[in-house]
Amino acid sequence: MTIILNIKADIPMKSFFQTGILLLLLVMGCRQQPAVKQEPGSILLKNYRPVSIYNIPESHIEKARFGVIDMHSHPYAGGPDEIAQWVKNMDRAGIEKTIILSGAYGTQFDSVYALYAKYPGRFEVWCGLDLSAFGGDEFADKAIAGLERCVKAGAKGVGEISDKGNGLNKQDDPAKRLYLDDPRLAPLFEKCAELNLPVNVHIADPVWMYQPMDSTNDGLMNALDWRLDDKPDYRSHGEMISALENIVKAHPKTIFIACHFANLSYDLNRLDTLLHRYPNLYADIAARYAETAPIPRFAKEFYMNNQDKLLYGTDMGFKPEMYAVTFRILESTDEHFYETEQFGYHWSLNGLDLPAAVLKKVYHENAVRIIKGRKPGGMYQ
Numbered sequence: 402m403t404i405i406l407n408i409k410a411d412i413p414m415k416s417f418f419q420t421g422i423l424l425l426l427l428v429m430g431c432r433q434q435p436a437v438k439q440e441p442g443s444i445l446l447k448n449y450r451p452v453s454i455y456n457i458p459e460s461h462i463e464k465a466r467f468g469v470i471d472m473h474s475h476p477y478a479g480g481p482d483e484i485a486q487w488v489k490n491m492d493r494a495g496i497e498k499t500i501i502l503s504g505a506y507g508t509q510f511d512s513v514y515a516l517y518a519k520y521p522g523r524f525e526v527w528c529g530l531d532l533s534a535f536g537g538d539e540f541a542d543k544a545i546a547g548l549e550r551c552v553k554a555g556a557k558g559v560g561e562i563s564d565k566g567n568g569l570n571k572q573d574d575p576a577k578r579l580y581l582d583d584p585r586l587a588p589l590f591e592k593c594a595e596l597n598l599p600v601n602v603h604i605a606d607p608v609w610m611y612q613p614m615d616s617t618n619d620g621l622m623n624a625l626d627w628r629l630d631d632k633p634d635y636r637s638h639g640e641m642i643s644a645l646e647n648i649v650k651a652h653p654k655t656i657f658i659a660c661h662f663a664n665l666s667y668d669l670n671r672l673d674t675l676l677h678r679y680p681n682l683y684a685d686i687a688a689r690y691a692e693t694a695p696i697p698r699f700a701k702e703f704y705m706n707n708q709d710k711l712l713y714g715t716d717m718g719f720k721p722e723m724y725a726v727t728f729r730i731l732e733s734t735d736e737h738f739y740e741t742e743q744f745g746y747h748w749s750l751n752g753l754d755l756p757a758a759v760l761k762k763v764y765h766e767n768a769v770r771i772i773k774g775r776k777p778g779g780m781y782q
């Protein structure tokens with residue numbers, strides 16, 4: 402799941418003219434937001450809401466430049482009306498299809514599927530793993546039976562499975578944890594290949610959440626809410642990236658999608674190495690826009706070098722403003738803008754200005770290769 406959910410209200414925009422007026426009002430609105438009245442010397446980091454001083458162009462990109470497949474979303478809609486609104490928002494943003502990572506199995510999967518099945522071309526629902534028999538002899542059999550059942554019920558992939566250091570089964574007791582590279586999971590990952598199910602994996606979290614929460618922590622204003630530095634018995638960030646590599650290497654026929662840049666936005670070279678080494682590994686860019694937009698030249702280079710392995714995703718609800726922020730970051734040349742409320746950081750952000758050919762791949766073509774072929778692929782094969 403995302404670490405960032407505070408998205409602004411839905412504002413209908415019908416024409417370029419109206420968009421301009423609304424943008425102006427929005428900008429003025431932001432600028433007129435009452436500042437927190439405090440002695441300057443006692444302003445807290447958590448209340449710091451800088452407003453850019455630069456009089457430079459600002460983009461508002463409501464619709465993506467090319468058709469999009471959103472590879473990372475969740476069953477946010479509470480019922481049919483909200484799903485209908487979601488589809489409208491997708492149309493407006495140019496999102497052709499959204500992958501719902503339900504994480505559910507059994508009858509819980511059935512109820513999520515039933516809600517989204519009304520729009521078969523617009524959504525796919527992926528399922529979770531049934532780990533309930535973990536520790537017993539029947540563990541793998543039960544989990545595989547659960548997978549086969551979900552496939553019959555309409556599942557097209559597996560995800561999001563998540564290990565932030567306390568195992569996929571989120572245990573306090575280290576002895577009871579089922580880590581991503583536990584050999585007992587091997588038959589499941591093999592089964593996923595056999596059933597043509599790509600697996601979306603959330604491994605670790607941004608590195609600053611594992612670092613001391615002191616005055617040097619670069620992500621402190623967001624990390625404090627999600628801190629993991631106070632859980633010393635969790636696996637370390639490095640150990641978890643190794644666990645990801647272990648399963649990708651051990652199961653070359655299974656497609657793995659490491660979501661959120663494998664939580665390596667702080668060290669994209671490491672992810673670059675993994676993506677080049679393993680044809681069956683992809684990465685989605687969901688909910689890590691704020692973590693890559695502060696380093697636009699390096700991030701763009703990374704996109705250029707891995708343009709066949711990156712997948713657009715959101716993980717942040719379905720409001721038009723949310724989609725627009727992602728397009729602004731991927732497409733525009735905007736510099737030094739803030740999205741403090743949405744992202745929780747007061748880092749200033751920049752557009753990556755990705756070329757058309759790369760946008761097409763990240764928005765659409767790489768996803769099509771996975772969801773149509775559902776076989777390992779990519780330029781590194």
Ligand SMILES: [Zn+2]
Nearest residue numbers: 402403561716
């Ligand atoms: Zn997610």
